[in-house]
Amino acid sequence: MSYPVRSAERVGGQVIQLLHNTGHAMFMLLEATWFIQFAFGKRSRHETVTQLFVTGIKSLAVISVVAMFTGMILALQTGLELRRYGQEVYIGSAVAVSMIREMGPFMTGLIIAASVGSAIAAQLGTMTVSEEIAALEVMSINPNRFLVMPRLVALTLMMPVLTVYTNILGIMGGAIVGATQLGVSVTSYMNNATEFATNKDLYVGLFKAFIFGIIITTVSCHQGFMTREGAVGVGKATRRSVIISFLVILVVGYMVTRMFYI
């Protein structure tokens, strides 16, 4: 077989694999969504609450640091430029609008994808290579209901909640930098912060966070289920889940912004 034919076969195979993976991920998501009705049922309640705890409470520390410093950096960078024109008082609105519209959901999405998403991929990948998933299926336990659905509920619920938390901390971080570095009083900063941001900005941001939660769960669980080749495969699945989540979050974030603001 000639090289061009082999290359065309390989590309075609990859395209088919991509379509297969996407289809598999979508069916997994749809099935998990269908099982949400049992999220707080007797059999799933414990797992759902555990996932809510892991996603929400255990991520608080890292999210707090990232959110606070994101707000501080935004305030400092914007404030230094605005100070050249004597307009540093506007950092409040700059930080608030940036955090609420984009940075809050985006930073939360990245942190959760890197911490919780990678953990999900690693856990499900390990279960896959050790044939625990197969064992569940043999016992007629649907892995999508038992493993995916609680994570989907946890991430879709916790992502908006964590985004609100990120927004608050980011705006507070900006206020600290404004007061200590740029001579903008906290009152003035807060007045300005609430001057330009709107409820639409807030809820579009939360909608993004909700979508990011679905993306992270779908990508991570799917990569976990697709894991092959033992421990090496688990590492690959973890890495792929983080990369794909990041990319999809970026693209979907842009599309949601475009959908609501243009």
Add this chain to the structure above:
Amino acid sequence: MNKFGREVSIEILVGLFMFIVLIALGIFTIVLSREKMWSDSYQYEFVFTEVGGLREGDAVYLRGMNVGRVKQTTLEDSRVHVYVTLDLPINLRHGYKVDVVDASMLGGKYLKVYEGPEGAPALGENVTILGSKPVDMIQELAQAVAGFQDMIDAVAEGEGTLGKLLKDETMYNNMLEISDDLKLVSDKVAKGEGTVGKLLMDDAVYNDAASVMANLRGVSDRLASGEGTLGKLLYEDATLYDNMDATMVAVRDIAETINEGEGTIGKLVRDAKLYDEAALLVEDVRAAVDDLREASPITSFGSVMFGAF
């Protein structure tokens, strides 16, 4: 802690966190909606021909204070109706103004309300409040730039004083001539020619002035030391003054005596009869002198003819 207890504590933590964040979200929503939930608000309607991009949520300023927000803008009857919510009631008077103003060069608008002059009559109830047409800053700037461009074009074409200054060589030639003239004048001055030249270059005037000053100083010194008549007048004892005073008194007495008609001069001045007699005497004397003049040749001839006898 057993499994059940651990699960309950996890649930409590998750629930607490979600509860706190939901409260924060509620506060966020209220703050960003900018609704004054626990204070009175006052609704007003302003009517504009156009609003220049004023939007819902833009601020309303009264005497430089933010007193509310634009709640809604609607197109009605070829006008724009702007509904605002204010934190306090406003009392508009005749001469009021409602303007749409640029918030900054970067964009944004706000409503500026001027209540009208103090003492002006208040607007009646149910009066439509009309707003002024906003000034389009970009259009104004474009017009200014266009005007400036016209000016540059006119200058480039040599129109006007500035254009002629740049384009017309007549003015340059005139300036050149003036410059030459000035050079001539300065050369003459440098050579000490003419009055200004002498003033600048010749020491004689200075020397004369110095000499005059020296003389004046000598005079002032002599005055100061009481020398000469003027010096004595200024600095001597009171003798001269007393003498002059006594003289003036005597002169005044004489004048009074004459004025009262006493003495010969007084009578001459005051007595009309004496005046008349004196006048007659003068006439008589004049007549006698005339007679004597006329008789003089005859007398002389007689003297010559009959002198020998």
